[in-house]
Amino acid sequence: MKIRSVLSAAVLAVATTFASTQTLAQETFTLRLAETWGPNFPIFGDTTKRMAELAEEMSDGRLRIRIDSANKHKAPLGVFDMVKAGQYDMGHSASYYWKGKVPETLFFTSMPFGMTAIEQYAWFYHGDGMDLMQEVYEPHNMLSFPGGNTGVQMGGWFRKEIKSLEDLQGLKMRIPGFAGEVFAEVGVSPTNIPPGELYTALERNTIDAVEWVGPALDLRLGFQQIADYYYTGWHEPATELQFLVNKNTWDKLPADLQAILKTAMRVSAYDMLVHSQHANADAWANIKEEHPNVQIKQFPKDVFQAMYKANEKLLKEAAEGNEQAARIIESQEEYLNKTRAYSDISTRAYLNTMAEVE
Amino acid sequence: MKIRSVLSAAVLAVATTFASTQTLAQETFTLRLAETWGPNFPIFGDTTKRMAELAEEMSDGRLRIRIDSANKHKAPLGVFDMVKAGQYDMGHSASYYWKGKVPETLFFTSMPFGMTAIEQYAWFYHGDGMDLMQEVYEPHNMLSFPGGNTGVQMGGWFRKEIKSLEDLQGLKMRIPGFAGEVFAEVGVSPTNIPPGELYTALERNTIDAVEWVGPALDLRLGFQQIADYYYTGWHEPATELQFLVNKNTWDKLPADLQAILKTAMRVSAYDMLVHSQHANADAWANIKEEHPNVQIKQFPKDVFQAMYKANEKLLKEAAEGNEQAARIIESQEEYLNKTRAYSDISTRAYLNTMAEVE
Structure with missing residues (x-):
C-alpha cells in the first residue's frame, strides 16, 4: 500500500471519530x-x-x-x-x-x-x-x-378552641382550595389572604383561624404568638x-x-x-419551653364526621358529568381503602403501641 | 500558509480530540x-x-x-x-x-x-x-x-393467642438477632431456622411462633394456613x-x-x-375472604412494657465499654424522641382520625 493511501485511511478514521465526538460535545x-x-x-x-x-x-x-x-x-x-x-x-x-x-x-x-x-x-x-x-x-x-x-399538613391555628360543629359557624378562616370548600359545607367562611398579610389578619381578628403547612413553615410566620390552639391535620395528608x-x-x-x-x-x-x-420535628422540638401556650388539639369527632361527609358530597359532585374526574376519584378511593387497611396494621398500630410504653 | 501546514494543523487538532474521545470511550x-x-x-x-x-x-x-x-x-x-x-x-x-x-x-x-x-x-x-x-x-x-x-415488619404468626407475659414463657419462636435477645429477656426461647423449613417447623410444633417480614412475603410461605394470630410489629419498625x-x-x-x-x-x-x-397492601387485601381464620392482634400492654424495658437494658449493655456504640445509641435515641414528637401530631393523629370516621 502506498504511504498516501495509508494516510488517507487514517485521516478518514480519525475524521469519523471526530464527527461523533463533536456530536457528543x-x-x-x-x-x-x-x-x-x-x-x-x-x-x-x-x-x-x-x-x-x-x-x-x-x-x-x-x-x-x-x-x-x-x-x-x-x-x-x-x-x-x-x-x-x-x-x-x-x-x-x-x-x-x-x-x-x-x-x-x-x-x-x-x-x-x-x-x-x-x-x-x-x-x-x-x-x-x-x-x-x-x-x-x-x-x-x-x-x-x-x-x-410536605407530609401531613397541620389543621391550622385557631384563636378559640373548637368544641363542636357549632363553634365553626361563621368562623373566618384562611384555607384555600378544595379543603376550603369542605369547611364551607360545615359552616366556615373560607378566605384566601396573601402569606405576607396572614399574621396581621389573624392578630386583628380579620380572620379567626389560619391553615398554613406545618411547624417548620408555620412557626416562622409567628402564629404561635397569637393563637393557642394548633389542630391536627385532615385536609392535606x-x-x-x-x-x-x-x-x-x-x-x-x-x-x-x-x-x-x-x-x-x-x-x-x-x-x-x-x-x-x-x-418539622426540629421546629417543634422546643415548643413547650418556648411557647407553653400552644396546645395540640384534634377536632371533635362530630366535626370530623361532618367534614368527611361534606368531602364525600363534593367528590360526588366533582365526578358528575366528568368521566375523567370520576375515574381518578374511583382509582384513589379503591387504592386508599386497600393501602390503608395495611397501614392500619403496620404504621398506625406501631405508632400507637409506642405511644403507650413508658 | 502552505497547504501542507494547514493539513498538519488539522490532523493535529483531530488527533488531539481523538485522544480525548478514546479516553471517554x-x-x-x-x-x-x-x-x-x-x-x-x-x-x-x-x-x-x-x-x-x-x-x-x-x-x-x-x-x-x-x-x-x-x-x-x-x-x-x-x-x-x-x-x-x-x-x-x-x-x-x-x-x-x-x-x-x-x-x-x-x-x-x-x-x-x-x-x-x-x-x-x-x-x-x-x-x-x-x-x-x-x-x-x-x-x-x-x-x-x-x-x-420493608416498612414496619409484622410481629409474627402465633398458633396460640398471647394474653399476658405468662403465655410467652418457654414459647419457641423463630426470631433472629437483637429482637430475639429482647424476646429471650421476657421468657421466649428464640431460635433461628432456615426459611425453607419454617412452615414445617411451625406445622409440626417444633416452634410455636414465627416472625418473618410482612404480608407480601409471609403469605407466600403459607403461615396463615396454620396460625390464626398475626401480631402487629414492634421489633423492626x-x-x-x-x-x-x-x-x-x-x-x-x-x-x-x-x-x-x-x-x-x-x-x-x-x-x-x-x-x-x-x-403488602395487595397481599393483605383479600385476607378476610381467603383466610377468615386470621386475626390481627397487638401484644397486651404488659408484654410491650416488659419488652420495652428489656430493650433498654440490652442497649445499655451494648453501650457499656463501647464508646462508638454508645454514641450511635445516643444519637438514635435523641433523634427518635424529637422526630416522634412530630410524627405523633402529624401521621399518628391523622391515621387515628381516619380510623374514627365512617
Whole structure:
C-alpha cells in the first residue's frame, strides 16, 4: 500500500471519530425552570435546587437547569401556562393550583381524608396514579412528575378552641382550595389572604383561624404568638408538589439525559418528604419551653364526621358529568381503602403501641 | 500558509480530540454485585435490579452492574467479607447481619421500638446517621448506603393467642438477632431456622411462633394456613437494607459515575419502601375472604412494657465499654424522641382520625 493511501485511511478514521465526538460535545442542554416560590423558600425551594444539582453532577454538566424564582418571573401561578407555551422548559409548583383551568389537575396534590405520602407514592408508581396524571397533562403538551411532599399538613391555628360543629359557624378562616370548600359545607367562611398579610389578619381578628403547612413553615410566620390552639391535620395528608416538563423539551433530550432528569426529580421528591419530617420535628422540638401556650388539639369527632361527609358530597359532585374526574376519584378511593387497611396494621398500630410504653 | 501546514494543523487538532474521545470511550465500568438473596427474590431483589438498570440508563451504558444472587456466589452471609476483600465491587444485604463481626453494624438496619422508615431516613440524611455508618464501615474499606426499606415488619404468626407475659414463657419462636435477645429477656426461647423449613417447623410444633417480614412475603410461605394470630410489629419498625461499595472501586469511578451510582442507590432504596407498601397492601387485601381464620392482634400492654424495658437494658449493655456504640445509641435515641414528637401530631393523629370516621 502506498504511504498516501495509508494516510488517507487514517485521516478518514480519525475524521469519523471526530464527527461523533463533536456530536457528543454539543449535547449540552440548559433548561429554564420557573418555580412558584420566592427565592430561597425553605424546603420547597431546596428541592428544586437539589434536583438541578443532581442533574448537573450526574450528567457531568451536560444537563443544566437554571431556576427562576417567582421574584424573577413575576408569575407564581403562571407556571402552568409558561411551561405549556414553552416560555419555560420546566416548572416546580403544585398541581391543585391549576384546578381553575383544568379541574382534573386537582387530584394530584393531596385530597382531604386521602392517602398519606407513602400510600400516595405507591398509588403513583404502582397504582394508576402516573398514568392518570399523564392523561390529564398530555393535552397541555407537558409531563408532570411528583415534586416533593410536605407530609401531613397541620389543621391550622385557631384563636378559640373548637368544641363542636357549632363553634365553626361563621368562623373566618384562611384555607384555600378544595379543603376550603369542605369547611364551607360545615359552616366556615373560607378566605384566601396573601402569606405576607396572614399574621396581621389573624392578630386583628380579620380572620379567626389560619391553615398554613406545618411547624417548620408555620412557626416562622409567628402564629404561635397569637393563637393557642394548633389542630391536627385532615385536609392535606400528603401535599405533593409537582415538576412540569414541556413535552418538546423532553423529546429533545437524549435517553440518558431523560433518565437522569427523571431520576433527579424522583429522588428529590422523596428527599423533600424526609427533609420535611426533619425540619418539622426540629421546629417543634422546643415548643413547650418556648411557647407553653400552644396546645395540640384534634377536632371533635362530630366535626370530623361532618367534614368527611361534606368531602364525600363534593367528590360526588366533582365526578358528575366528568368521566375523567370520576375515574381518578374511583382509582384513589379503591387504592386508599386497600393501602390503608395495611397501614392500619403496620404504621398506625406501631405508632400507637409506642405511644403507650413508658 | 502552505497547504501542507494547514493539513498538519488539522490532523493535529483531530488527533488531539481523538485522544480525548478514546479516553471517554474507555471509561466503561462493569461492577460485580453480590446480593444476600436468592434469584428473583421479591421486593429485595427487585431493588437491586432497579438500581442496576437506572445506573446503566443514566450512564448510557458506561456503568454496568452485574448482579450475582446467593445461588451463584453461595455465600449469602459472606457479602461483607467479599466486598471488603474486593472479590465483589458491591453488595446488597442488611447491616445487622454483620454484628457478629463488627458489633456496631447492628444499628443501621432497624432497632426494636425505634424509628419508622421516614424518621430513620431523616436520621440518616439530616441527622448523624450517614456519618456514623461511614465511621463504622471505613476501617473495612467499604462505603455503606441505605438499600431499601420493608416498612414496619409484622410481629409474627402465633398458633396460640398471647394474653399476658405468662403465655410467652418457654414459647419457641423463630426470631433472629437483637429482637430475639429482647424476646429471650421476657421468657421466649428464640431460635433461628432456615426459611425453607419454617412452615414445617411451625406445622409440626417444633416452634410455636414465627416472625418473618410482612404480608407480601409471609403469605407466600403459607403461615396463615396454620396460625390464626398475626401480631402487629414492634421489633423492626423500619428494616433498611444496605448497599455496600468497595472503597477502591468507588475511588476508581469518575465523579459523574459516582453521582449516578449514589443516586441510583438512594432512589431505589426509597422505591423499595413504596413497593413494600404496595405489595403488602395487595397481599393483605383479600385476607378476610381467603383466610377468615386470621386475626390481627397487638401484644397486651404488659408484654410491650416488659419488652420495652428489656430493650433498654440490652442497649445499655451494648453501650457499656463501647464508646462508638454508645454514641450511635445516643444519637438514635435523641433523634427518635424529637422526630416522634412530630410524627405523633402529624401521621399518628391523622391515621387515628381516619380510623374514627365512617
